Amino acid sequence: MNIEKTIKSLERNRFKVTYFEQAEDAAKYLDQAIDGKVVGFGDSITMKSMKLYERLSAHNEVHDPNQSTDNDEFLEIAMKCLDTEIYLTSVNAMSETGEMVNIDGTGNRVAASLFGHKKVYFVVTTSKIEESLEKAIWRARNVAGPKNAMKYNLRTPCVAKGGDRCYNCGSPDRICNTMNIYMKKMNDIDEVEVVLINDELGF
Numbered sequence: 144m145n146i147e148k149t150i151k152s153l154e155r156n157r158f159k160v161t162y163f164e165q166a167e168d169a170a171k172y173l174d175q176a177i178d179g180k181v182v183g184f185g186d187s188i189t190m191k192s193m194k195l196y197e198r199l200s201a202h203n204e205v206h207d208p209n210q211s212t213d214n215d216e217f218l219e220i221a222m223k224c225l226d227t228e229i230y231l232t233s234v235n236a237m238s239e240t241g242e243m244v245n246i247d248g249t250g251n252r253v254a255a256s257l258f259g260h261k262k263v264y265f266v267v268t269t270s271k272i273e274e275s276l277e278k279a280i281w282r283a284r285n286v287a288g289p290k291n292a293m294k295y296n297l298r299t300p301c302v303a304k305g306g307d308r309c310y311n312c313g314s315p316d317r318i319c320n321t322m323n324i325y326m327k328k329m330n331d332i333d334e335v336e337v338v339l340i341n342d343e344l345g346f
């Protein structure tokens with residue numbers, strides 16, 4: 144995995160990149176950079192393990208669908224996340240050629256990451272870097288998808304087989320309903336910043 148090449152490629156695609164060796168330093172950076180804002184969150188194990196909700200909600204108005212107690216509340220909070228000033232989420236994979244890939248089941252995370260904000264942050268660990276876009280798509284489908292399904296213990300073939308790969312299932316529980324490739328920064332978002340951490344936190 145070539146981190147330097149990945150950073151240069153992302154920058155060529157108009158993404159700002161900040162790089163950290165430690166997740167704690169990245170968390171402190173975000174905590175200082177985002178202050179007094181209205182913030183939306185997309186589901187991310189990486190962000191959870193960095194305790195970003197707890198940190199940022201102490202001095203920002205943070206909307207996080209993961210704090211909901213039922214589906215109605217989840218949708219209500221997810222709707223609020225569509226036009227917050229700041230939006231934070233992660234991606235399922237990125238390539239050394241500078242693209243990022245996200246798979247989504249409900250679509251709130253992908254939808255909110257594309258439009259409606261002044262600034263979007265992708266908080267990503269280097270463990271998600273693949274050599275090419277093709278390999279990044281493979282990772283998103285065959286590593287992140289099954290692991291996500293395992294997290295929710297869904298009735299899908301990937302969970303039944305221990306999360307070994309994607310079976311492109313037709314299960315009603317399927318959570319891989321759309322896949323987005325971030326090729327360049329979206330036009331109407333002022334800045335998209337990739338906070339890249341040399342660690343393995345999410346999937």
Ligand code: SF4
Nearest residue numbers: 288301309310312319
């Ligand atoms: S498409 Fe189905 S089998 Fe494949 S990862 Fe998603 S839930 Fe699992």
